Amino acid sequence: MSQTFGTACLWIAPAKEAPCHLSVLSPAERIRAEGMHPAGRPAFVTARGLLRRRLARMTGLSPEAVPLTQQPGQAPVLEGHAYGPYFSVSHTQLDGRPFAAVAVSSVCPIGIDLEDPARAVDWRRxxxxxxxxxxxxxxxxxxxxxxRQMFFDLWCLKEALVKLMGASLLPVLSRTRIAPDRPPRLLDNPIDGRRHVLALAHVRRRRLTLGMAAARTLDWRLYGAD
Known part of the structure; x- marks a missing residue:
């Protein structure tokens, strides 16, 4: 068994505009949510609510005071915390229902991606x-x-790598190479040259594919994943 350097905790939940999530959003996040298409709003609200509550426990701040900021077209960042805690978020649809996923770790940068492998796309192309x-x-x-499952496994892992590295999607898709072993292995990575550690899970009664990437070997603990 590989040595682990700590844990990453990951929650998967049906996305809803629940008061418990809305109540902890920042004013900027509430304005953004109000301006979103109704179909995308539950996933955003749920992910931000979950994320703020988890980061609050790690920083000792109230959820509303967690200094999450986001520039247009970029991932959210935690101001003043360059060395953790680290986090990543993702969301997808399953049978028309939105789901949100949030992962946090105090150990190292991480990235996650959640996909429905049954969705209608031209995956071969x-x-x-x-x-x-x-x-x-x-x-x-x-x-x-x-x-089909191998395609979505690889796609999820590469999306997770994109979030981990802060890289552009297309170069990661075409230039990195992953061996879909158990666990999967990153064979070639000309993007930043690092041997990031990958993990894969099939959750929600194996109907959703979850890709995970980290800068070090972590013990991934999944909650609400079934």
Missing amino acids: MAARRLHPGEWAAIAARDEGAA
Whole structure:
């Protein structure tokens, strides 16, 4: 068993505009939520509410006072906390219902991605055009069901890497190469040259795919994942 350097805690929850989440948002987050399309608002509100409550426990601040800020087109950051706690968020739809995922760690930078592998997309075209040629060859050699799941496994892991590294999506998709072992391994990473550590889970009765990436080997603890 690989040595772990600490834990990362991850929560997955149905997304709702619940008062417990709305009550801890900053004024800027409330304005942003009000201006969002109604379909996207529950996931944003739930993710921010969960995130603020978890970070509050780690920083000793009230949830409303957690200094989360976000510039347009960029990921949220925790002002004044360059060395942790670290966090990542994701959301997706399952049977038309939104779900939000939030991960936090005090150990090292992390990234997560949550996807529904049954959603209607031209995944073969995306795999052929966007993924590393070696990954596409491995996908193409499998039967339909296994190939589709492998595509979404790799996609989730690469989205998690994008969030971890703060990189652009397309170069990570096409230039990094992942071996879909158990656990998955990052074989080639010309983006920043680091051997980031990957993990994969199939949650919500195996209907959602969860990709996790970290700068070090962590013990991922999942809550609300079924």
